[in-house]
Amino acid sequence: MKQIKTISDLEDLRKSILKQRDPEKITIRTCLSTGCRAKKSIKVISALEDELNNQGLQEKVEIKRTGCHGFCEMGPIMVIEPANIFYRQVKSEDIEDIVFETILKGNIVKRLLWKDAGTKEYTKTEQELPLYKKQKKHISYNSGKIDPTDIEDYIVADGYSALCKALSAMTPAEIVETVVASGLRGRGGGGFSTGLKWRICSVAPSDIKYIIANGDEGDPGAFMDRSLMEGDPHRIIEGMIIAAFAIGASRGFLYVREEYPIAIEHLSIAIQKAEEYGLLGNNIMGTGFDFNISINKGAGAFVCGEETALIISIEGKSGTPRSRPPYPAFEGLWGKPTIINNVETFGNITQIILKGADWYSNIGTTGSKGTKIFSLVGKVRNTGLVEVEMGTTLREIIFDIGGGIRKNRQFKAVQTGGPSGGCIPISKIDMPVDYDSLREAGAIMGSGGMIVMDETSCMVDIARYFLNFLLFESCGKCVPCREGLKQMHYILTNICEGNGERGDIETLAELGNFMISTSLCGLGATAANPVLSTLRYFHDEYLAHIYDKKCPAGVCKNLFEYMIDETLCNGCTLCRIRCPEKAISGEKKKPHRIDTAKCIKCGICYNSCKRQAVIVI
Amino acid sequence: MNFEKIDHILKEHEYKHSAIISIMQDVQGIENYLPEDTLRYISEKMELKLTRIFDIATFYKTFSLTPRGRHTIRVCSGTACHLGGAVKNLEQIQRTINIQEGETTDDRMFSLETVNCLGACALAPVMVIDEDYYDAVNPGDIEKFLSPYRSEPER
Numbered sequence: 001m002k003q004i005k006t007i008s009d010l011e012d013l014r015k016s017i018l019k020q021r022d023p024e025k026i027t028i029r030t031c032l033s034t035g036c037r038a039k040k041s042i043k044v045i046s047a048l049e050d051e052l053n054n055q056g057l058q059e060k061v062e063i064k065r066t067g068c069h070g071f072c073e074m075g076p077i078m079v080i081e082p083a084n085i086f087y088r089q090v091k092s093e094d095i096e097d098i099v100f101e102t103i104l105k106g107n108i109v110k111r112l113l114w115k116d117a118g119t120k121e122y123t124k125t126e127q128e129l130p131l132y133k134k135q136k137k138h139i140s141y142n143s144g145k146i147d148p149t150d151i152e153d154y155i156v157a158d159g160y161s162a163l164c165k166a167l168s169a170m171t172p173a174e175i176v177e178t179v180v181a182s183g184l185r186g187r188g189g190g191g192f193s194t195g196l197k198w199r200i201c202s203v204a205p206s207d208i209k210y211i212i213a214n215g216d217e218g219d220p221g222a223f224m225d226r227s228l229m230e231g232d233p234h235r236i237i238e239g240m241i242i243a244a245f246a247i248g249a250s251r252g253f254l255y256v257r258e259e260y261p262i263a264i265e266h267l268s269i270a271i272q273k274a275e276e277y278g279l280l281g282n283n284i285m286g287t288g289f290d291f292n293i294s295i296n297k298g299a300g301a302f303v304c305g306e307e308t309a310l311i312i313s314i315e316g317k318s319g320t321p322r323s324r325p326p327y328p329a330f331e332g333l334w335g336k337p338t339i340i341n342n343v344e345t346f347g348n349i350t351q352i353i354l355k356g357a358d359w360y361s362n363i364g365t366t367g368s369k370g371t372k373i374f375s376l377v378g379k380v381r382n383t384g385l386v387e388v389e390m391g392t393t394l395r396e397i398i399f400d401i402g403g404g405i406r407k408n409r410q411f412k413a414v415q416t417g418g419p420s421g422g423c424i425p426i427s428k429i430d431m432p433v434d435y436d437s438l439r440e441a442g443a444i445m446g447s448g449g450m451i452v453m454d455e456t457s458c459m460v461d462i463a464r465y466f467l468n469f470l471l472f473e474s475c476g477k478c479v480p481c482r483e484g485l486k487q488m489h490y491i492l493t494n495i496c497e498g499n500g501e502r503g504d505i506e507t508l509a510e511l512g513n514f515m516i517s518t519s520l521c522g523l524g525a526t527a528a529n530p531v532l533s534t535l536r537y538f539h540d541e542y543l544a545h546i547y548d549k550k551c552p553a554g555v556c557k558n559l560f561e562y563m564i565d566e567t568l569c570n571g572c573t574l575c576r577i578r579c580p581e582k583a584i585s586g587e588k589k590k591p592h593r594i595d596t597a598k599c600i601k602c603g604i605c606y607n608s609c610k611r612q613a614v615i616v617i
Numbered sequence: 618m619n620f621e622k623i624d625h626i627l628k629e630h631e632y633k634h635s636a637i638i639s640i641m642q643d644v645q646g647i648e649n650y651l652p653e654d655t656l657r658y659i660s661e662k663m664e665l666k667l668t669r670i671f672d673i674a675t676f677y678k679t680f681s682l683t684p685r686g687r688h689t690i691r692v693c694s695g696t697a698c699h700l701g702g703a704v705k706n707l708e709q710i711q712r713t714i715n716i717q718e719g720e721t722t723d724d725r726m727f728s729l730e731t732v733n734c735l736g737a738c739a740l741a742p743v744m745v746i747d748e749d750y751y752d753a754v755n756p757g758d759i760e761k762f763l764s765p766y767r768s769e770p771e772r
Contacts, residue, residue, distance in 0.1 A: 297638075
């Protein structure tokens with residue numbers, strides 16, 4: 001047991017760990033996060049382990065089981081250090097080649113390298129990948145590099161140094177003012193100044209105060225919090241301890257979605273290890289400061305991402321929001337002053353403390369400081385997590401980092417901010433991404449989901465999708481949200497089914513604006529954003545649905561037909577064989593036809609055709 | 618219902634009213650749903666009103682008051698999955714096993730659920746059967762993915 005009993009013990013421990021480690025040792029970084037696990041990385045890693053043992057290399061080569069590398073689509077990922085060789089989509093069958101060629105001979109296995117779909121060029125190392133090259137990894141730096149279940153990995157990576165500095169060289173008030181000066185704003189969606197929240201809470205008169213980390217990442221399309229919790233859990237815990245010291249709290253809660261079992265597992269291990277090492281619990285590093293953290297599992301209610309609902313959920317009730325003020329910083333958990341921040345916000349704290357407010361506030365734009373992790377997904381070529389400086393333009397993120405749109409289709413919109421956000425069109429592609437620009441454009445930063453859409457995405461359907469989502473998640477407490485969502489969803493469903501009428505658009509806008517001004521909590525007040533932003537930028541598509549009874553994107557079932565372009569069809573018969581309704585006819589090597597009366601529009605033919613001969617009309 | 622196991626769970630959480638959600642999650646872990654007599658038992662043992670327990674059981678999506686099938690199919694309906702064709706996949710599953718979302722097949726083989734977002738958006742559209750993830754699913758794959766579970770012996 002390496003209990004840290006004084007501040008200086010940590011540095012001694014770090015030195016002793018480093019002494020035992022050989023920086024030149026071949027290390028294979030493998031990902032065990034949700035994405036790679038879904039692609040069977042556990043099996044691949046065990047095959048690697050077996051092969052290394054068979055070759056007697058187990059002492060010479062280290063397998064490091066890390067968190068998310070950010071390029072989830074390419075999983076399972078392996079990075080071989082120190083050469084930094086990046087292999088993607090590794091299967092058990094590839095292990096022999098990796099060991100014999102790369103580990104033993106130093107050769108590259110070309111077929112496992114990442115290949116640019118556009119230029120057809122191979123990339124050899126991780127740092128040269130376009131997805132990573134333009135990123136500024138400050139918060140997600142450790143994720144994919146360290147073993148999240150090994151506290152010593154985190155300590156070697158300067159972990160808990162910020163806590164040392166905070167406890168030994170700063171007063172609580174100095175910490176609060178440093179966070180205020182850094183300009184950090186909440187990463188969960190609202191974008192409120194983190195420092196101000198802390199300041200309010202620190203002066204609130206009470207002996208008992210609480211810290212809550214919000215890991216209830218509910219926005220569909222966002223998974224940066226999951227990756228951070230899975231890949232670098234100590235960073236969040238360290239941020240929470242510093243916050244607790246700054247405001248005088250002795251208990252903390254981590255509220256994590258139940259859908260994230262690996263995040264819960266890694267955080268639990270991290271809490272246990274931090275306690276064992278004397279970095280968490282009673283008398284932290286011998287300073288006399290006590291702070292304990294426990295984990296609460298969410299139970300599948302989106303509204304619990306809202307702070308007042310989350311607090312009520314921790315109290316063991318159904319999580320319905322209440323009106324603010326009083327804000328949680330005055331009156332939070334069990335009526336006591338409470339800081340509730342998103343996990344990514346806590347992830348920012350350590351570097352602010354270590355490098356100072358000036359350093360931090362030099363990154364980003366006037367109103368939005370630091371870096372932000374986005375989950376870049378949808379119809380973009382390179383999907384995954386990207387961390388960029390605030391103020392980076394959408395074009396840089398989607399085209400330079402994301403490699404543009406798949407299948408050479410056209411960019412149509414990017415959706416940010418989840419169900420509270422909006423869709424941003426091509427005309428705003430050069431807009432800098434920060435809190436204020438996004439809000440001006442009718443969207444919000446939200447937790448950082450960025451879902452890219454192309455011409456096969458129907459904007460009316462997307463608006464309906466989000467309303468449908470919220471309809472089920474609305475807690476039902478306030479009338480505007482409960483009834484407004486129902487009515488808007490009813491109208492949009494009619495439009496999507498071909499029953500739209502004159503006046504629908506005006507009613508939608510009226511209802512939407514009414515909900516914004518009268519709803520109880522953020523869920524209702526922002527629920528209309530997806531509708532209003534698509535009305536604003538994609539008005540024509542609404543008109544096509546309502547008046548022409550057409551869905552140009554081929555999504556709304558009643559408003560399009562599949563057809564085979566006979567000039568493109570080579571009669572391969574694949575669609576005919578796969579059609580579950582036997583709606584396709586045609587002889588081998590001759591153009592096929594779809595019987596639209598039989599077609600159920602399941603899309604199997606559309607997805608099967610290798611020549612894109614199945615088209616939407 | 619195994620009341621011994623429930624007692625153990627209650628004890629672990631020290632009968633704390635604030636821990637009721639965690640308690641119910643753990644209890645649901647036993648039989649994959651919350652039988653009514655179990656909830657009554659918890660209410661009695663914890664001296665907590667049954668209405669509050671039912672409020673929680675019906676408010677949070679994770680809880681089920683009806684038995685689930687041997688295998689649970691969860692179709693992710695996050696934004697990226699929706700764009701990638703999750704609805705078409707869901708419809709194909711519905712046609713294949715002949716139940717709607719939220720239902721269980723008559724032979725208790727499959728339950729079908731949708732989930733807001735699994736946070737595996739880069740792999741969209743995603744479907745999970747029990748603990749197994751399937752990525753980039755399209756309607757033509759459904760039968761192929763489901764059939765191994767049909768022949769699998771009872772867990």
